[in-house]
Amino acid sequence: MSLAPGTSVRVKADWPELRGRCHIRTPHYVRGETGTILRHLGDFPNPEDLAFARPAAATPLYHVRFDQPSLWGEGAPGDDIVIELFAHWLEPL
Amino acid sequence: MTIATLDHDTLLKALQRVLADKDIARPDEIAERIRITDAGTPAQGARMVAKAWCDPAFRTLMLADGASAAALLDIPMRGAPPLGVLENTADLHHLVVCTLCSCYPRAVLGYPPFWFKSAAYRARAVRDPLGLLTEFGTTLPASTALRVVDSTADYRWMVLPLRPHGTENWSEAELASLVHAGDMIGVTIPTVA
The missing domain is CATH 3.90.330.10 (Nitrile hydratase alpha /Thiocyanate hydrolase gamma)
Structure with a gap:
């Protein structure tokens, strides 16, 4: 899977921490939110497996842009937040 | 003597010895990492x-x-x-x-x-x-x-x-x-x- 810059994506509204022990790199404040792919940063071992010393597959990592006012209902128009997110958290729209 | 009463230097030396014995990290590799961190x-x-x-x-x-x-x-x-x-x-x-x-x-x-x-x-x-x-x-x-x-x-x-x-x-x-x-x-x- 490869997501081109400019692709709209929705971050999965998933909460694995409610199901047991886990290690995730997706901040709670973007789960379920819509952002835009800025660029593919490379492929890195999935930290969700790495943290438990399990075999960790190389996983695409993207820089994803979120509109600041849409996330928080406040903030200046045009301001944004950019986050590194792994492919399996992203659903293309 | 328990591990809690050992001073830090003794514990550190013991840990370095174990890491070297198990071929996990040699003393020179640890020294190199310290040098990089300090830089x-x-x-x-x-x-x-x-x-x-x-x-x-x-x-x-x-x-x-x-x-x-x-x-x-x-x-x-x-x-x-x-x-x-x-x-x-x-x-x-x-x-x-x-x-x-x-x-x-x-x-x-x-x-x-x-x-x-x-x-x-x-x-x-x-x-x-x-x-x-x-x-x-x-x-x-x-x-x-x-x-x-x-x-x-x-x-x-x-x-x-x-x-x-x-x-x-x-x-x-x-x-x-x-x-x-x-x-x-x-x-x-x-x-x-």
Whole structure:
């Protein structure tokens, strides 16, 4: 899977921490939110497996842009937040 | 005697011996890692910034591949994560935070300032970045957008600030002396006193 810059994506509204022990790199404040792919940063071992010393597959990592006012209902128009997110958290729209 | 009553040096020596015996890490590898860690200070990042202000080819390399640019200045980068460099412009200012933990480009900036890992900084940098900048004494022009970069995974991020006005004839070393850790996190901007 490869997501081109400019692709709209929705971050999965998933909460694995409610199901047991886990290690995730997706901040709670973007789960379920819509952002835009800025660029593919490379492929890195999935930290969700790495943290438990399990075999960790190389996983695409993207820089994803979120509109600041849409996330928080406040903030200046045009301001944004950019986050590194792994492919399996992203659903293309 | 229990492990709790052993002094730190004895424990450390025992741990190093076990790591060597099990072929996990040799003493020279540990010494090398300590040397690399000690080499990381904000002065290293400041050297990169000053060179980028003076040398367009270095600037291009630094924006494309921060780790290669750092290595070109003999900053030890072996084993360091990829270094992303965020270019401030008249239109866009960057602010770096790690909301999940404490990711920080230690190879080029050293240990983070004490507040970088605080819950208050991490929460407010994403929720109220303009208010946070104001408390650091930083005011952006109304025409400059603010981009918060949440360092959540495998990259480490540093900001390439704007070169201050009035420094046109300054040497690289003089320019480097203007640049502080906060300028490369994005909470402050370099200024001429």
